[in-house]
Amino acid sequence: MSPVRYWAPKTKDEALSILKEEGPRARVVAGGTNVIPDLRAKKLTAQSLVDISGIDELRCIEKGEGSVQIGPLTTIADLLDSEIIKAEAGLLGQACRAFADPLVRHRATLGGNLANASPAADSAAPLLALGTDVLIESAPAGKRAVPLEEFFLGPNRTALGPDELITGIRVHSDAHLKKRFIKFGLRKAMAISLVSVAVALRMEADQVAGATVAFGAVAPTPIRAPWVEAYLTGKRISEESLAEAARIAEWEVSPISDIRATSEYRRHLSGVLLRRAIQSAVKEGS
Amino acid sequence: MTEREIEITLNGRRRKFRAKPNELLINVLRDRFSLTGAKYGCGLGECGACTVLVEGKPVLSCLTLAVSMDGHDVRTIEGLGGEKLDPLQESFLEHGAVQCGFCTPGMIMTARSLLDGNPSPSEEEIREYLRGNLCRCTGYQGIIQAVKHCNEKK
Numbered sequence: 001m002s003p004v005r006y007w008a009p010k011t012k013d014e015a016l017s018i019l020k021e022e023g024p025r026a027r028v029v030a031g032g033t034n035v036i037p038d039l040r041a042k043k044l045t046a047q048s049l050v051d052i053s054g055i056d057e058l059r060c061i062e063k064g065e066g067s068v069q070i071g072p073l074t075t076i077a078d079l080l081d082s083e084i085i086k087a088e089a090g091l092l093g094q095a096c097r098a099f100a101d102p103l104v105r106h107r108a109t110l111g112g113n114l115a116n117a118s119p120a121a122d123s124a125a126p127l128l129a130l131g132t133d134v135l136i137e138s139a140p141a142g143k144r145a146v147p148l149e150e151f152f153l154g155p156n157r158t159a160l161g162p163d164e165l166i167t168g169i170r171v172h173s174d175a176h177l178k179k180r181f182i183k184f185g186l187r188k189a190m191a192i193s194l195v196s197v198a199v200a201l202r203m204e205a206d207q208v209a210g211a212t213v214a215f216g217a218v219a220p221t222p223i224r225a226p227w228v229e230a231y232l233t234g235k236r237i238s239e240e241s242l243a244e245a246a247r248i249a250e251w252e253v254s255p256i257s258d259i260r261a262t263s264e265y266r267r268h269l270s271g272v273l274l275r276r277a278i279q280s281a282v283k284e285g286s
Numbered sequence: 287m288t289e290r291e292i293e294i295t296l297n298g299r300r301r302k303f304r305a306k307p308n309e310l311l312i313n314v315l316r317d318r319f320s321l322t323g324a325k326y327g328c329g330l331g332e333c334g335a336c337t338v339l340v341e342g343k344p345v346l347s348c349l350t351l352a353v354s355m356d357g358h359d360v361r362t363i364e365g366l367g368g369e370k371l372d373p374l375q376e377s378f379l380e381h382g383a384v385q386c387g388f389c390t391p392g393m394i395m396t397a398r399s400l401l402d403g404n405p406s407p408s409e410e411e412i413r414e415y416l417r418g419n420l421c422r423c424t425g426y427q428g429i430i431q432a433v434k435h436c437n438e439k440k
Contacts, residue, residue: 004307005288006290032354036351037329037330037349039308040329101334101418102344103344103396106343107345188417189418190332190418
């Protein structure tokens with residue numbers, strides 16, 4: 001492994017001033033579950049590691065007005081243990097249950113899962129479906145908020161500048177929504193999803209008053225599916241509307257073929273999983 | 287490469303060591319402290335053979351930088367029991383949960399953390415919690431039984 005220098009800031013401000021000095025030479029590391037294997041495989045080079053795992057102020061879950069604000073260093077295990085997440089961001093909680101294994105969950109952080117920007121990141125689809133702002137800070141430029149849709153630029157590429165740090169993740173509350181996350185992998189544990197889908201529905205009687213749908217692993221970044229959303233809005237859930245929504249989803253995604261599956265299979269799967277997610281959300285996804 | 291002085295609580299004792307920023311916790315444990323219970327399996331966080339407890343939670347020591355452990359409490363399989371074996375180790379023996387033994391330290395450390403938080407887990411909870419620890423001998427039945435019945439007797 002390459003790194004020559006190691007920093008362990010204890011506060012956010014300290015981290016930001018280190019990043020300002022080190023700039024592109026630096027790599028931020030928190031749980032290390034992505035960064036360490038990548039460094040060892042030489043997929044990643046860094047002269048300087050900025051280990052932010054000791055910054056306690058960035059590890060928190062707070063309930064706001066119609067939203068939840070999550071510190072980037074909150075681990076997946078923290079999210080699973082949180083009553084606030086259960087009540088206000090249940091869709092994210094569902095995704096955390098499918099996330100890797102308990103060993104990884106105790107180290108892997110929500111900020112890291114987003115900053116790594118895998119198209120298959122398990123936390124991305126639920127956060128996209130709920131509507132999320134990534135709060136970013138740098139010493140020279142101060143704070144900005146980036147909608148998650150604009151945060152992901154491509155596989156492992158984000159809007160994060162070299163001197164910038166994620167300082168918060170603000171997600172809309174899903175307390176009043178019907179929702180379901182489904183991850184389809186080739187085995188139960190430690191699988192990278194072939195396709196993941198997150199559905200959040202606002203129901204009025206048996207009619208969909210509002211729908212948000214997001215997919216993982218079917219495009220260069222996790223994506224929203226606006227055509228599916230527009231179709232579902234105002235519909236009753238029936239065999240016909242489910243079939244049509246699935247058809248639109250198959251058209252709307254743009255997956256690749258790789259060692260895990262072909263593009264055709266992922267396309268088909270997107271429709272199947274969307275249908276299952278909607279059915280399950282309406283039935284039991286309080 | 288600048289070394290840093292690191293102080294940890296290792297199996298209940300304060301220990302100091304110097305480490306380079308790219309040294310992994312597993313190598314420090316095995317090479318400096320001769321604690322060879324934690325095994326280097328995949329090096330990718332897939333197999334769980336390197337599991338140790340940090341602040342009581344199971345952590346993959348092959349993906350953890352040694353320098354990041356400064357000030358933390360680290361426990362390995364060697365520090366689990368005292369004069370006698372830990373009840374979970376006894377239970378592993380009793381239920382024939384050890385075949386080749388390579389995965390055993392990791393299995394026991396993860397299961398210890400589960401039992402500390404949930405003294406009588408269901409079989410499903412055990413399987414879910416141990417899903418990141420692989421047994422290449424596929425001796426899972428014995429392992430699950432050992433964890434399940436660990437707190438039953440006496």
